[in-house]
Amino acid sequence: MKDFGIILACYKKDYRFAKGCCASIRYFLGDIPICLLVDGSFPVAEVVKAYDVNVIYRNDVANQVLKNRSFGYGLTKMVAFWESPFQHFLFMDADTIAWGNILKYANFENFDFVVDRTESIYLNDSGINRYFFNTEKLEQCFPNFNWQKYRYNYFVSGVFFAKKGIFELAEYEKMLYLREQHREMFKLGEQGLLNLMIFQGVEQGKFRLKNEYLQIFGSSFIDNLQQKKRFSLEGNTPILQGDDASVIHWAGGINSPLLARTEVYNKPMTFFRQKCLRDYARINSIKATIFLYIEDFWPNLKVYGQKLAKQFPALRQTLAGFKKFCISMVKY
Known part of the structure; x- marks a missing residue:
């Protein structure tokens, strides 16, 4: 290509x-x-x-x-x-x-x-208002855009x-201005804004x-044996079902594929996070797993540790020492 x-x-x-x-x-x-x-x-x-x-x-x-x-x-x-x-x-x-x-x-x-x-569950009126844009505000700002026409394409x-x-940069600047003036209009970061820019262009024949x-979506893997089978791994090998091809998306928040999150099917992400460590640092799978646990837990440990360190200054050295010890376990 x-x-x-x-x-x-x-x-x-x-x-x-x-x-x-x-x-x-x-x-x-x-x-x-x-x-x-x-x-x-x-x-x-x-x-x-x-x-x-x-x-x-x-x-x-x-x-x-x-x-x-x-x-x-x-x-x-x-x-x-x-x-x-x-x-x-x-x-x-x-x-x-x-x-x-x-x-x-x-x-x-x-x-x-x-x-x-997108699955139709997202594309009824309440879904569109939750995941894409406030349709009432949209109709006020873009009265000539028929948002209903594309409800199954968002x-x-x-x-x-x-x-x-x-896209024209001037059009994007206009959208950024509207986003700042009407913060409730566009949903989920750029998602509503981008859908509007695209489908306005589709309607105009551009x-x-x-x-x-x-x-x-990773969140749909919970207790779903069929999809766990679809994206299975045997040892260190992902198993493809025929010519199956897709992107697995965990969509952030409670669905994040952290290593310790047993309620989310995270094995495909864990496999490739480990692979990156092996490719970069040439370490074995055990050390890679240890590092991933440190990587996942360290941000929270750091936040709480810093709060405690304000009350107990001596903990600052302990916190820094603990991080060095953890990193030394999987030293590249």
């Missing part, structure tokens, strides 16, 4: 999952170019070394509007539409993994966007295929769009 790559966006808290996502891309899709859009200034040495990932930080963004106004929850991914290093791209959220050859859904000859086919924006430069079943 000409001038194509995969883009991920992450911030410090979900970088741990982005590493697994990159590992899954390399496992199933080979040496396809990967770009990481980073909200923050933290290092991402693991994926750069292991998978030759291109990295874009805020300071690398040329356009001042995007640099100043398009970083943070949801909005970071929007930078890709103007500053992607690829003319055509697949976007994936950090808390996703590829499973099989998902590139079979790419069809840039006939479509400008290939997006997920998509959860954790994964989609798109083209660079397809864009060609196709819905495909691109992603499966």
Whole structure:
């Protein structure tokens, strides 16, 4: 595929999952170019070394509007539409993994966007108002847009295929202004905003769009033996069912695939998080597992430890020493 790559966006808290996502891309899709859009200034040495990932930080963004106004929850991914290093791209959220050859859904000859086919439970009136936009506000601000017409096409924006430069920057600036003025109008970061921009363009004949079943949500794995079988692993090998291909998306919050979360089917993410550590540091699976537990628990331990340290200053040294001890157990 000409001038194509995969883009991920992450911030410090979900970088741990982005590493697994990159590992899954390399496992199933080979040496396809990967770009990481980073909200923050933290290092991402693991994926750069292991998978030759291109990295874009805020300071690398040329356009001042995007640099100043398009970083943070949801909005970071929007930078890709103007500053992607690829003319055509697949976007994936950090808390996703590829499973099989998902590139079979790419069809840039006939479509400008290939997006997920969302389950209808999200697309009744209450679902649209919860996951996409406040329809009353939308009708006030965009009286000529027939939002009802596309109710079965709106998509959860954790994964989609798109083209660079397809949106006018001035249009995006207008959406950002409306988002600031009417904070209740757009839902879930950029999700409602992006759906509106796309389907306004579809209605105006600017864009060609196709819905495909691109992603499966991690939250639906709870007590679902059929889907656990679909995304199973035997030893160190993911088991594909025929030519099955999809993106598994844990969609954050209570669905995050942390290693200790037994109520969420996290084995595929855990496998690829471990693989990234093995590829980067050449450590065995036992050490990789220990490191993942540290990586998952350390942010909470640090927060509570710092609170205690304010009351008991001597704990500061103990906290720092404990972290060094944990890291030494899995020293690269």
